[in-house]
Amino acid sequence: xxxxxxxAMMQCDLSGRVAVVTGGASGIGRAAARLLxxxxxKVFVGDLxxxxxxxxxxADLEIVQRECDVRSEASIAQLIDGAVAEAGQLDIxxxxxxxGMVKQIxxxxxxxxxxxxxxxxxxxxxxxxxxxxxxxxxGGGVIxxxxxxxxxxxxxxxxxxxxxxxxxxxxxxxxxxxxxxxRIRVNCVCPGPVGDTRMMDDDLDLATDRNAAxxxxxxxxxxxxxxxxxxxxxxxxxxxxxxxxxxAAMVTGTSIAIDGGKSQGVPPHA
Ligand code: NAD
Numbered sequence: 001x002x003x004x005x006x007x008a009m010m011q012c013d014l015s016g017r018v019a020v021v022t023g024g025a026s027g028i029g030r031a032a033a034r035l036l037x038x039x040x041x042k043v044f045v046g047d048l049x050x051x052x053x054x055x056x057x058x059a060d061l062e063i064v065q066r067e068c069d070v071r072s073e074a075s076i077a078q079l080i081d082g083a084v085a086e087a088g089q090l091d092i093x094x095x096x097x098x099x100g101m102v103k104q105i106x107x108x109x110x111x112x113x114x115x116x117x118x119x120x121x122x123x124x125x126x127x128x129x130x131x132x133x134x135x136x137x138x139g140g141g142v143i144x145x146x147x148x149x150x151x152x153x154x155x156x157x158x159x160x161x162x163x164x165x166x167x168x169x170x171x172x173x174x175x176x177x178x179x180x181x182x183r184i185r186v187n188c189v190c191p192g193p194v195g196d197t198r199m200m201d202d203d204l205d206l207a208t209d210r211n212a213a214x215x216x217x218x219x220x221x222x223x224x225x226x227x228x229x230x231x232x233x234x235x236x237x238x239x240x241x242x243x244x245x246x247x248a249a250m251v252t253g254t255s256i257a258i259d260g261g262k263s264q265g266v267p268p269h270a
Contacts, residue, residue, distance in 0.1 A: 011247040015040035018087040019244070020080055022070050022127060023097030024063075025051045027197030028146060031233035032094055032240045037061035039241060041092065044083040046070070048097070070097045070123025071115075080130040089138045092244045093131040095124035096146040100199055101160040102206070108160055120164035121171070128175055132184060140183030142244045145172050146236075147188040147255060149221075152263035165190075169255050176253030185252040187243045192259025193217045195230035222267045223260030231258055 019036050023029035024045030037043045038061065045058070046068030058065055064086070068079040084090050101108075101116040124145050135141030150158065151165030169188055176186040194200060200217075207213035218224045224231065239256050242248055257263050 012039050012241055012245040014092075014245065017041045017091040017244075018044070018083060018089050019092035019094065020044045020046065020083050020090065020127075020131070021094040021096060022046045022068065022076070022079070022123065023146075024094075025049060025054060025065070027199060028191065028194060028233045028236045029094065029096040030054065031237035032096065033058075033063055034061060035234075035237040035241050036092065036094075036244065037063050039245075042087050044079065044087070046076070046079040046097075070095075070127065071118040073122075073126040073129075076123060076127050077130045080127070080134065084134050090131055090134040091138070091141050092144075093127055093141070094144045094146070094240060094244075095127045096144075097123055098146060098148075098164075098199070100158065100203060101164075102158045102203065103160065105159055113160060116160045117164050120161070121167050124168055125171060128171070128186070132175075132179060132182070135179075135184045136182050141185075142248075143175070143184065143186045144240050144243055145169075145186070145188040147172070147190045149190050149192050149257060149259040149263040151188070152190055152255060152257060153265070172255065173253045180252060185243075185248070187248070187251060187253065188255045189236055189239045189243070190255050190257040190259060190263065191231060191236045192221045192257070192262040193224060193230045194233055194236060196233050200230070220267070221260035221262040222264075224262075225260075225267065227260075231260060 019041045021033045024033040025047035033043045033045050043063045045065045050065050069075045098120045147168045148165040150162040151169040154162035172188045239258050
């Protein structure tokens with residue numbers, strides 16, 4: 001390796017850091033958990049459903065898996081406190097667990113509202129609360145929230161989801177201001193359509209014509225259209241790695257869109 005790539009590696013070296021990743025059993029969370037662990041972090045994954053398929057790889061990377069429901073403050077506190085009890089500190093929290101809600105307002109029930117807002121917004125909020133407690137004691141830390149392009153430019157097909165993600169972006173900016181003095185950085189990633197996720201699979205399962213739905217999803221994201229593919233979980237994880245690393249020591253309150261330009265506006269007709 002060249003000196004330049006060695007330097008780049010050093011800035012992303014997470015040895016000795018302790019990370020908690022919610023929604024880490026699948027998709028973007030799993031890719032982030034793996035990447036942080038490969039860069040030396042001790043990673044604790046919390047998820048509603050732990051998957052057997054992850055057992056071997058997670059064991060190899062010494063990733064610890066715990067059941068957790070981010071909709072409950074007690075459950076997220078238990079995940080975070082448990083990681084600190086086991087590893088001695090908390091340096092990184094990735095608030096990534098989330099669900100979609102493709103419904104017009106006239107069809108949205110109180111339970112739909114609670115499911116989406118509690119998972120996508122309340123979970124990250126209370127995750128931050130308990131992470132901040134430990135990070136204040138430890139002298140600093142980094143929090144990443146997985147928002148969405150819907151958090152930058154709301155969409156017509158999923159108002160409750162758009163509300164949850166726009167509020168998550170607002171929360172990111174607010175907490176970044178509140179806790180800069182604690183040397184806690186708070187940032188978010190805003191993915192576009194990510195192909196290798198359960199969320200996308202579930203979405204496409206609802207479509208009458210799956211191929212047409214994929215085509216429509218790709219064409220709404222200018223770079224995805226140019227490359228004729230969706231974004232990958234790995235591409236989102238790479239942005240998370242940058243944001244948690246020392247290379248981003250002065251970066252806080254930002255949203256990095258990894259959405260192929262989708263949140264810039266309406267793309268031109270092909
Ligand atoms: P995914 O469904 O593959 O992963 C989400 C994970 O979160 C799952 O393992 C699920 O079990 C877990 N989860 C759901 N509810 C939970 C709860 N209450 N407590 C704990 N864990 C819970 O989907 P993904 O795309 O990897 O989703 C990760 C994040 O990315 C979400 O916040 C989502 O809104 C966001 N996102 C996804 C896309 C996309 O195209 N897939 C685009 C933009 C943003």
